[in-house]
Amino acid sequence: MLSVLSVDLGTVFCMADAYTDALRELREFSGDDPSRLAEPIARSFPVSGASICTLGEILSAETVSASDPVAARLDELQLDLGEGPCWDALRSISPVFEPDIQHSPRGAWPMFLPAVAHEAIGAVFAFPLVVGHLRLGAVDLYCIEPMTLSPLQIRQASTLAAVVSRLVLRRALEAARDDEPMHPPVDRFSRRAIHQATGMVIAQLGVSVDDAEMLLRGHAYAENRSMAEVAADILDGRLRFSIEAEGIEDVQ
Amino acid sequence: MRGELREARLVEGFATLADTLVEGYDVVDLLQNLVEICQDVLSVEAVGLLLADEGGELDLVASTSEDPRLVNAMQLDAEAGPCRLSFETGEQEALVGLSALDDAPAGWFAFRRAAEQLGYGSVAAVPMRLREKRIGVLSLYRFEAEALSAADLRAAQALADVATIGILHERVAREPDAVRNQLQRALNTRVVIEQAKGVLAHTHGVSTERAFELLRGYARSNRLGLHEVAQRLVGRTLIF
Structure with missing residues (x-):
């Protein structure tokens, strides 16, 4: 009908x-x-x-x-x-x-x-x-x-x-970011780690720098953690973004 | 190192630096060459180079090793250590015997502990400056708890001066903005290099330290700048 x-x-x-x-x-x-x-x-x-x-x-x-x-x-x-x-x-x-x-x-x-x-x-x-x-x-x-x-x-x-x-x-x-300075400012050493983790995400998902940064920040936001902590997890291999079917899953 | 051999390598080092200073050269490539030449020619185990940003904060731009622990120690040095002091005084500074209860400032403790844990015994900091204009610091790390020889310090200063003059040459007076932009660009390049290290670390399943060696090796064997290779890796237009 x-x-x-x-x-x-x-x-x-x-x-x-x-x-x-x-x-x-x-x-x-x-x-x-x-x-x-x-x-x-x-x-x-x-x-x-x-x-x-x-x-x-x-x-x-x-x-x-x-x-x-x-x-x-x-x-x-x-x-x-x-x-x-x-x-x-x-x-x-x-x-x-x-x-x-x-x-x-x-x-x-x-x-x-x-x-x-x-x-x-x-x-x-x-x-x-x-x-x-x-x-x-x-x-x-x-x-x-x-x-x-x-x-x-x-x-x-x-x-x-x-x-x-x-x-x-x-x-x-x-x-x-406007609401609350949730986390202390990132020191230079952590900033390097965040850039490295961004690169890992670029390679893991084949996304742009902007998207990789947004994913990192979004993940940190969703878990109420700092970007430095999420970056450290990615660099240690404890957290990995991978493409699964149409969506993207994080493998913990 | 025997005298003549050292002289020969030093001359070669100056020649390499001079070669880098061609039209349109990348400051990061120049500085990466500088730290590698220093490691090769001087009796030191690790070399870092820190440039000052607009706020006068020192940021590591080139290093002979990308071991995160060493990078951290160098960064602590830039905050409170001989490196920071050298940038402020515009003079060479040194700290010999990192573990000794000497009269080093209390604020240097974090740096001293970090460097000592990696086995370093002494550090020398050489300013990068031309007259009153200071742009950064070259820091030299030795395992031995013994001061760098006067000859090595002179050589280090001469190498640093060549790089500094290369960056500043006569533009300081004419175009202060050009120098600032160039230094800022070098600091930004470092961001892209870190991202590229992440890309390679994932695709090759190696540490970020090893990833930098791959990046450096590729750039060198293809006669490309570090920035260009890093940019292409991050943009996924280059895969190796």
Whole structure:
């Protein structure tokens, strides 16, 4: 009973432009207020709305941005109930697709499904927000009608989610740095160790210097330890980042 | 070392330094050569070179060994030890007999203990300066608890002077910013070298100390600067 939305070519090209714009907008975002970030994501796909939320063990569960009240409600339900596509997406580090959530749901959510039955929501797609092995949240897309996403749209949404992931982590780390000088300033010797550990992470994951540094800092933040301590663990081989399937796991 | 042989190696050392000072040379390569020449020519077991950043803090930029314990000792020396003192006075300073209850300042204790634990018996610090402009310190470590000979100290100062003049030459008066930028770049290069050591330590399954030797060896045999090789390793455009 899947009703496929027919879209003419003009709409498709428009979407492609909207996606490029969204990618640029998210990459260049440097403002203080992230509450409008879901809008360019929503415009990139033939969906009704989008939302960005943080959840999991590292960041507190909250909606960062929602393009409309229904998107906000979808997030709120999942965050309040502690279950739903965004939780599963984060847990599995892979997208979760519900093309017809009202009539043929794929997931088993005893509380979320009855709750979503009261909403004007036909399809839900959740993309995890992860940086390396750090699980941060999810981007949800919804459509009032049942619909499917094409493989290209899935790739595009995953790319946008990857950009949002870095943005969310960077903001969290900046906020943490501003809030409290958690750890004493790093001495020169430890700083060398941190640079060496950054190099190890670059080689372990094949990521850029910036990402490797962010992963180190994010790991330290998630475990409430200093970067120097995490660096020492990496150099000693007690902590190793490795790529496992799509996600990145740390091997302790 | 026999007199003539030493003279010959010293001359070779100066020639190597002069060769490094070509247009567009990298300060880190120059300084790495300097510490290696010193180790080769002088009766010392380890040599470090520390440059001052804009705040006057000394940071290790080149060393004959990347053993983290030695690096730590040198860094402690830069905070409170003969090395720090030499930078402040602009004169050669030395500490002979690290374990003896001498009249060394109490603040040097951390450095003395760290160096002593590694088996060192004496340290000499040679300033890198041209007239009133001080840019860093060359520190020389010996296992023997005996002062470096006057001839060795003169040679060390002469080598340090060549490198200092190479860095400063006549630009001090004309472009003070150029010198500052160059020194800052050398300090930044060190960051990339540390990252590259991490990359190699992982890909080769070796210590960071050994990783530096690999980096140095690759740069030398391919006639490339340390910075360039390190940058490419970190950017994953070079894999060896």
